[in-house]
Amino acid sequence: MRKLTNGLVTVGEAAVLAGQIVRVLPRPRLYMNAALQQAYLMGIQSLPLVLVMAFLGGAVTSQQTGAQFAGGLPLWVIGSVLAASVITELGPVLTGIVMMARVGAAIAAELASMKVTEQIDALVAMGRDPVAFLVVPRVVGGLIAFPPLVILANAMGIVAGYTIALLVVDGMTSADLVYGMRFYFRTWALIFSVLKGAVFGFAITFIACFVGLSGTGGAEGVGRTTTKAVVATTITLMVLDVLLVPVLKAF
Amino acid sequence: MIEFRNLHKSFDDLAVLRGVDLFVEEGETLALLGPSGTGKSVLIKHAMGLLEPDQGDVIVDGISIAQATPKELRSVRRRIGYVFQNAALFDSLSVAENLWLAQTDEKEGRPMPSCRAEGEELLRRVNLDASVMDKYPSELSGGMRKRVGVARAIAHQPRYLLWDEPTTGLDPVNADNIDELIMELDRQLGVTSIVVTHDLDTAFEVGDRIALLYEGRVRAVQTPDEILRNEDPIVSRFVRRSRVGDGTAA
Numbered sequence: 001m002r003k004l005t006n007g008l009v010t011v012g013e014a015a016v017l018a019g020q021i022v023r024v025l026p027r028p029r030l031y032m033n034a035a036l037q038q039a040y041l042m043g044i045q046s047l048p049l050v051l052v053m054a055f056l057g058g059a060v061t062s063q064q065t066g067a068q069f070a071g072g073l074p075l076w077v078i079g080s081v082l083a084a085s086v087i088t089e090l091g092p093v094l095t096g097i098v099m100m101a102r103v104g105a106a107i108a109a110e111l112a113s114m115k116v117t118e119q120i121d122a123l124v125a126m127g128r129d130p131v132a133f134l135v136v137p138r139v140v141g142g143l144i145a146f147p148p149l150v151i152l153a154n155a156m157g158i159v160a161g162y163t164i165a166l167l168v169v170d171g172m173t174s175a176d177l178v179y180g181m182r183f184y185f186r187t188w189a190l191i192f193s194v195l196k197g198a199v200f201g202f203a204i205t206f207i208a209c210f211v212g213l214s215g216t217g218g219a220e221g222v223g224r225t226t227t228k229a230v231v232a233t234t235i236t237l238m239v240l241d242v243l244l245v246p247v248l249k250a251f
Numbered sequence: 252m253i254e255f256r257n258l259h260k261s262f263d264d265l266a267v268l269r270g271v272d273l274f275v276e277e278g279e280t281l282a283l284l285g286p287s288g289t290g291k292s293v294l295i296k297h298a299m300g301l302l303e304p305d306q307g308d309v310i311v312d313g314i315s316i317a318q319a320t321p322k323e324l325r326s327v328r329r330r331i332g333y334v335f336q337n338a339a340l341f342d343s344l345s346v347a348e349n350l351w352l353a354q355t356d357e358k359e360g361r362p363m364p365s366c367r368a369e370g371e372e373l374l375r376r377v378n379l380d381a382s383v384m385d386k387y388p389s390e391l392s393g394g395m396r397k398r399v400g401v402a403r404a405i406a407h408q409p410r411y412l413l414w415d416e417p418t419t420g421l422d423p424v425n426a427d428n429i430d431e432l433i434m435e436l437d438r439q440l441g442v443t444s445i446v447v448t449h450d451l452d453t454a455f456e457v458g459d460r461i462a463l464l465y466e467g468r469v470r471a472v473q474t475p476d477e478i479l480r481n482e483d484p485i486v487s488r489f490v491r492r493s494r495v496g497d498g499t500a501a
Contacts, residue, residue: 029360114341121301122339126353126407127328 014210020131021139021206030129031136038141042103043149050098050149051156057090058082058157059164066169075172078165079180086157087193088248093241095153096200099146100233107138107208108229112215112222120213135209139202146201147194154193192248199240207233252277253298253411253445258307260293267293269467270307275411280437280444281472282458284451284489289464291447292336295413298445299331300324311411329356332409332442336416338400340388346374346399347384353406373402376439377432394425401432405440412436414446418453430456451490463489 024030065081111134114120123130158181165172211229215221254274260267267290275281285291296302297309300316309316311327319327340349348363350370355361371381377398388396397417404412414433418426430453437444437457448454454461455475462472463486471478471486478490 117337118335118339119341121296122333122335122341122403123352124301125299125328125331125333126403127325127356128352 013214017131017135017210017213018206020129021136024129024132024136025140027132030132031140034133034137035140035144038137039144042099042141043145046098046102046145046149047152049102050095050153053094053098054086054091054153054156055160057094058086058159058161061085061090061157062161062165063168066165066172070169070171074176075169076176076180076183078169078172079162079177080184081180082161082165082177083158083181083184084189086161087154087189088196089241090157091154092150092193092196092200093237094157095146095150095197096204096237097234099142099149099201100204100230100237103142104204104208104233105226105230107205108212108215109222109226111209111212112225115213115215116218116221130213135213138209139205142201142205143198146197150194150197154190189248192244195247196241196244199244200237203236203240204233207236252310252312253443254310255294255297256308256310258294258297258309259305260290260297260302261305267467268304271464271467271469273462273469273472275443275445278441278443279459280433280446280457282454282461283445283447283464284454284461285449285464286489287449290467291449291464292415294464295333295415295445295447298411298413299328299333329407330409331411331413332404332407334397334401334404334412334414334417336419338388338396340396340399340403342388345385345387346370346391349388349399350374350384350403350406353403356407370402370406373406374399376405376436377402378428394421394428397421397425397429398432401436405436408440410442412440412442412444414444414448416447416449418448418450426450426453429453433457461490465489 062078062082065078069077069081111120114134120130120134123133162174162177165177166174208229211225211232215225217224252274255271258268258271271290271294273281273294283291283294293302297304297316298311300319304317308318312330314323314327316324316327340346341352344352347367347370350373351363351366354366354369367384370384374381374383379395379398379402383391383395383399388399391399401417417429417433421429433444433446433453434457436442444457446453446457458475460472460474461478463470463478465485471481471483473481478486481487481490
């Protein structure tokens with residue numbers, strides 16, 4: 001019973017934080033500079049890792065598809081599977097995982113550390129709104145940074161998958177791959193991919209801020225809070241991934 | 252005037268404050284003494300609305316903190332300067348940026364360069380050199396960080412100053428310097444102060460009155476001389492402990 005009550009309280013607190021964010025959004029003067037700075041830091045610092053992950057994801061997809069389908073299906077199918085997997089799944093999800101590990105954990109640790117060292121109290125004591133000062137810039141920064149990262153991850157995944165397929169799949173030609181990709185490609189899939197990136201961007205930064213602000217205790221508490229944020233964002237990411245499938249099918 | 256009325260506060264099952272009644276008169280410095288963990292810091296955080304009481308209220312200049320609107324709460328917070336125990340400076344910001352956050356608010360939005368001269372003056376008031384302005388908190392000593400914390404607390408010219416364990420973690424010389432700073436600022440700014448401490452020397456040095464918080468309630472509020480003569484065994488055991496040795500005990 002107590003766990004259920006605590007769970008409901010957490011959901012309520014998250015809803016309150018979301019409401020506070022929405023209230024600040026119409027006043028970009030309060031957060032836009034900081035949000036752009038956050039977006040720059042999140043984007044630039046995460047880009048190399050996002051690209052490496054996307055490269056590996058694309059390379060694995062084309063190799064495995066080649067190994068499983070070669071001989072049974074026309075080779076151009078590999079191009080279709082590669083484009084579909086990278087654009088609708090691997091690009092956004094791998095970017096989300098990288099961002100969760102790099103950005104989400106960092107946000108949670110930073111805010112929890114600020115909480116336990118009374119820096120959040122100090123902000124309030126100075127009449128500043130911690131949501132406008134700390135949370136909104138990070139959430140808006142995430143919303144700005146994630147979609148371009150997903151686009152770049154998609155591009156890298158497809159280029160890597162294309163190159164590896166040509167190198168390792170017997171009989172594969174560039175024309176087959178291009179035909180397969182064009183056969184699959186729909187503009188909506190690309191929009192869906194970017195949209196998914198934005199949803200993940202919001203979810204990761206929001207959850208990291210929410211969990212970070214609830215940090216208690218000393219150094220151990222900061223560690224606990226960071227772990228909690230990573231676990232919560234991992235589960236949320238995968239649940240959102242499932243919930244968003246009907247959106248892809250809808251158009 | 253700040254008045255605490257029947258204040259109760261618990262954290263989970265732990266009752267920290269169990270009905271605190273206390274008032275601080277205009278212009279005085281009240282030293283709030285008590286053993287560690289008795290809720291001294293918790294008590295003063297209620298005066299700024301940093302914590303919400305389970306029961307009771309705090310009245311600041313006639314405004315009930317429990318019932319204050321966000322606007323009233325902002326106005327109360329602009330009247331109070333809070334010196335945090337470990338300074339609570341923002342690690343990622345320079346001293347100048349830390350001060351700037353307190354010098355202006357979201358509504359006023361003064362740009363940082365226009366606050367710089369004023370910031371240097373604030374540092375001079377707490378006996379720090381202007382060269383500290385561009386340093387980060389991690390580059391400062393504990394005593395310097397405390398002083399920057401004080402400068403930040405007085406940046407918006409408050410009527411009240413709340414000091415949370417100002418000498419904790421400092422060596423005796425730096426602790427004496429902070430005691431002097433508290434008295435100097437009281438004189439210069441004419442503020443009303445509450446100094447939370449478990450350091451008897453600080454309490455007797457700076458306090459016009461001394462309050463002893465014990466087991467979540469105020470056990471005694473008296474002038475330093477009176478509290479030394481208090482015969483309540485708990486009060487007497489607490490306040491005489493280090494005063495007998497230096498000959499100031501009654």
